[in-house]
Amino acid sequence: MLEIGPIILREWERKDLEKVHEWENDFDLMLYSRGRPHNLRNYENLEDYYNEERKKENRLHYIVELKESNEAIGTAVIRLSNWASVKSGEIGTYLDKKYWGKGIGKIITIALLEISFYMLNLDRCEAWSLEYNIRAHRVLEDCGFKRVGRERKSAYVFGRKWDWICFDMLKEEYMEKREEIIRKILGEYAEEYLKRVNAERLTP
């Protein structure tokens, strides 16, 4: 479990399936997060997916909760891979629509970067977002990701093909500016968080 600012990232449990089922049948959520608004999930299919994913050691699935109320408000994931001796994490997240545009997506992104670089020592992180998902691009770039490439015309949505845009960040890029980025994104919550996870507190 990771507490950061007003949110908590905790393990995705079986009890969350109903809520996730609701989100994965939300047209707008799937339009932006998957580029497949029509490709909705039935409950059995989601249950199978959950059962398969929980066995995989290279998948870290989280439920995002509001610390104040413990309300589940979204999901986050890190898909780990180790290819040619480079440890990577592909990150992803979505939030319940009623929480869009309140700054929470950026805090989740920082949480995923903290887990990836500060806790798991990954070498790099990447994130993929559809060309029309300007909100997500803004979140990623504001948190320090670089736009590094595109898979052209690889999603067909609303009568035309769109590109998937790839963003990435290297561990050294994050670690160099870590506290600066955390202060910018977490604002009033930054000092409490940094104090809590600072390595110095483990020094006798």
Ligand SMILES: CC(C)(COP(=O)(O)OP(=O)(O)OC[C@H]1O[C@@H](n2cnc3c(N)ncnc32)[C@H](O)[C@@H]1OP(=O)(O)O)[C@@H](O)C(=O)NCCC(=O)NCCS
């Ligand atoms: C993407 C998502 C996680 C972002 O979370 P969020 O809490 O809504 O994002 P934030 O409030 O932290 O930041 C949104 C930023 O986008 C900006 N933004 C919103 N709409 C915009 C637009 N049309 N053009 C440009 N910027 C826009 C906001 O102004 C804000 O930036 P600012 O704080 O610098 O002003 C959330 O919107 C979501 O779940 N979307 C649907 C699923 C999805 O797209 N997942 C990501 C797939 S890669």
